[in-house]
Amino acid sequence: MGSLDGKVALITGAASGIGKAIAELYAKQGAKVAICDINQQAADAAAAEINAAGGQAIGIAMDVTDETAVDTGTDKVVSAFGALDILVSNAGVQIINPIDQFAFADWKKMLAIHLDGGFLTTRAALRHMYRGDRGGIVIYMGSVHSHEASKLKAPYVTAKHGLLGLARTLAKEGAPHNVRSHVICPGFVRTPLVEKQIPEQAKELGISEADVIKNVMLKDTVDGVFTTVDDIAQTALYLATFSSAALTGQSFVVSHGWFMQ
Template structure:
């Protein structure tokens, strides 16, 4: 059966997915590759470490895939990423702002450098990438911007002051840009996942256990999955499917939305 969301080679769209060497970003990049898009992967891992993943996406899906090592916490890193995308494919049609970091600590103990880093990557980097791609999308009359926010863009949890602030800001940025570009064939949406078992979540478990004075298993059962009525982690494949749908013509009237994919978390 033909896939109505798959792009023909002659009309292949180019997608930049930040933070796509693992976890959610890699899953979305793979989903896009399966739909026939050109893919610009991004991360801070050395290119040789990511090369097997890049090759697998190309060989499995017949897609054109490049990897750009760039630290997008700095505007010059964003410029390098976008320059590489333009050189390889000419334009950027789809932007997924996925890159993120986390730190867990009480607010009075929260390190200043951690606050600055989380805001820089989880929020400011999205501003810089969006600012870079909007002119080209306006010129072509089509574009899709997808910000991977979080359920923490809609509700809060203790000990995550920087992350919750950044993700709430990302939801606000999503709404603002959606209004600005609404008449140019560009949609801007945020996907708000609940807990997905990724390296980012796995790394925060020990810190949360220390902050709360409980075991790591109790963190998973009583802190992470306690928030999700399904009592199951969200899968990367679920998020990839939502991102692919948002790129389809069927989703052209969805813009400025914050879409929870969270096992019912924010419904409570």
């Protein structure tokens, strides 16, 4: 028996990286999983892998900044699987630049994906979770940057801080409906998003790629080790299966000691 038997999970940005790892683990634990991603083909491919491994998954095209796409995509999930119990709001991108050179369009794009996406997917999910007080769990993918700042990442840091406010508000509003919220705050995970940043930061800072890894990304960890997608997936599983509101409105930093709270 899986710990998520009978549960339905919608995960955004789930065709790759952290989102895909969470989807695969949830499916192994018995959840029916909706792989939501801006790339329909990639979502379908990830869902096909889960189905081939004996799980249950569907791919859904979803631009989390598009109100209609989020609402219709969420409704499709409920039509397919009959309910919605877990939302993992994970879709994200990174654009780096100093504040004085940041294009306003890039600032707005970053806030739209991380914050508007968090809000829109939450609102769509709650319309199902509140129905008959079925309840549910909403997990946001924050970051160590929900608590600290790094140069060149103003909109990312701003958005990840903002998710804490959304989660804490949801914890209070959702409690009467048995809905809980959590924010997972990873340190550096070696996803394609992070791989892309290594040469970018090396160029911007005028240092080697090895120095970016050792002296920028991992310098404040206790062991100089990247967090893994499995570390984050295991945390997401723990929070999805925790049985009471003793844990709600909290952030969980998974970062090899980079940030401690």
